[in-house]
Amino acid sequence: MTYGWAILIVIIVVAALYAMGVFTATSPVACSPCFGTDFAFVDYASGTLVLTNGASAKTITSVSGGSIDATSECQLNAECEAGDQVKLSGISTSGDVDLSITYTATASGLEHTATGTIHN
Numbered sequence: 629m630t631y632g633w634a635i636l637i638v639i640i641v642v643a644a645l646y647a648m649g650v651f652t653a654t655s656p657v658a659c660s661p662c663f664g665t666d667f668a669f670v671d672y673a674s675g676t677l678v679l680t681n682g683a684s685a686k687t688i689t690s691v692s693g694g695s696i697d698a699t700s701e702c703q704l705n706a707e708c709e710a711g712d713q714v715k716l717s718g719i720s721t722s723g724d725v726d727l728s729i730t731y732t733a734t735a736s737g738l739e740h741t742a743t744g745t746i747h748n
Contacts, residue, residue, distance in 0.1 A: 666742035667714060667729065677716045677727070677746065681708050685734040693727035693746075694719040707734060722748055 645651065663669070666686075667679040677694065687707050688696065693716075700715035702708035708731075719725055725746040732739050 663729065663742040663744040666731075666740070667744075669744075670713065672746060675717060675719045675721045677719055679714045679716070681710055681712045681714060683710050685709050686731040686740075687734065688714070688729055688731045689739070690730040691716060691728070693725050719746060720748070724748065 663679065666682050668682065670678040670680055672678070675694075676697065681702060685707055688702055688704055690704070695716065695718045696702065696704055697715040697717040701712040702714045708714065714729070716727065719727070725748065726743065727746065728741050728743045730739065730741045
C-alpha cells in the first residue's frame with residue numbers, strides 16, 4: 629500500500645508541473661509587454677522594431693529609446709491610421725531597452741504614452 633501512495637503523489641506532482649508549463653519548450657520573447665493594445669508587435673531584429681498601430685487613429689508626437697525609420701508608414705507629427713506600421717530603428721542591441729511612444733488619440737485629442745521593453 630505504501631508504494632501506491634508514493635506513485636499517486638508522483639503522478640500528482642508531474643501533473644501539476646505540466647499544468648504550470650514546466651515541460652513546455654518556448655523560445656525567448658523578444659518584446660514584452662509590447663505596448664499593450666496601442667501597438668501590436670510584428671518583428672524585431674538588429675535594432676529595428678516593427679509594430680502595427682492598434683484599432684484607432686493617432687498622431688505620434690515623440691519616441692524614446694529609438695527613432696521612427698524614414699520608411700515607416702507612420703511618421704512623427706502625422707496622423708497614423710489603424711493598421712499602419714510603425715518602424716523604429718536605432719534601438720540598442722544589448723541589454724534590456726525601455727521604449728516609449730507618446731501619441732495623441734485623434735478621436736479624443738488626449739495624449740497617451742505606450743511603453744514596452746525589448747529583451748536583447
